[in-house]
Amino acid sequence: LIHEVLINHIHSGMKTLYKESYNLNKNDPIIVFQVALSKIKDISQVSLEDEYERLLKRVEEHGNDEEFIERMMELIFRNIAKYIMEIQKGYFIENIQEIPYEYLNISSNKYKMLHLFTLESARGIWPSANLYCNKYPEKEYQKNIEDAKKIIKNSIINAINKRIKLNDMYDYYT
Numbered sequence: 001l002i003h004e005v006l007i008n009h010i011h012s013g014m015k016t017l018y019k020e021s022y023n024l025n026k027n028d029p030i031i032v033f034q035v036a037l038s039k040i041k042d043i044s045q046v047s048l049e050d051e052y053e054r055l056l057k058r059v060e061e062h063g064n065d066e067e068f069i070e071r072m073m074e075l076i077f078r079n080i081a082k083y084i085m086e087i088q089k090g091y092f093i094e095n096i097q098e099i100p101y102e103y104l105n106i107s108s109n110k111y112k113m114l115h116l117f118t119l120e121s122a123r124g125i126w127p128s129a130n131l132y133c134n135k136y137p138e139k140e141y142q143k144n145i146e147d148a149k150k151i152i153k154n155s156i157i158n159a160i161n162k163r164i165k166l167n168d169m170y171d172y173y174t
Contacts, residue, residue: 002080002156005062005074009055010121010152011145018132030129037122037129048111073113075103080160081169089170103169116163117156124155126166 014037043051059068078096081104085091093099107113118122125131128151131144 002076002153003122005072006076006117006162007149007152009058010118010156011149013051013054013118014125014148014152015105015132017138018148022134026109030133033129033132034126037126038131040119041120043115045111048115051118052111060103069110070169073110074101074106076156077106077160077164080157081164081166083157084161084166085169085173086162088166091170091173094171099169103165103172106163116159117155120159121152121155124151 017036018029018033022029025032055069056066059065075096078099081099082093082096084143085093108118125148128148131148131151133144134141136144
């Protein structure tokens with residue numbers, strides 16, 4: 001449902017934030033990490049633009065361009081809308097391209113969309129901040145990282161679920 005590029009990008013940012021928290025307080029990095037996660041909502045426009053540029057650079061390293069990000073975001077919204085329609089409304093959509101764009105409620109501000117996903121992921125990670133702690137044995141640490149990525153994925157689904165106009169979409173199809 002969600003492109004790995006987006007999940008890995010947000011995960012990478014969370015991992016960096018944890019490392020910075022660890023460097024600030026080696027005795028209690030999880031608390032510092034949680035404080036940093038809670039401040040993501042107040043990120044500046046410059047930081048939003050930098051974060052988007054970091055995503056763009058990651059996409060370009062894989063041979064894509066900025067249009068790829070736009071297509072990826074729309075496809076993610078369409079897939080999640082289809083998934084939610086099936087789960088919550090019991091209505092099956094055959095072709096996701098037929099979902100009217102206006103019901104997806106995708107912001108035209110690319111920085112805000114990335115921030116929305118990152119913010120919702122920070123909210124999801126906050127109660128499980130210990131997943132980024134690297135003091136666990138390697139096998140357990142790898143499992144924790146996979147669990148963190150699942151939280152990020154579910155957080156993105158949650159963020160989209162809050163944005164899409166599900167009832168309007170259901171009315172359109174019925």
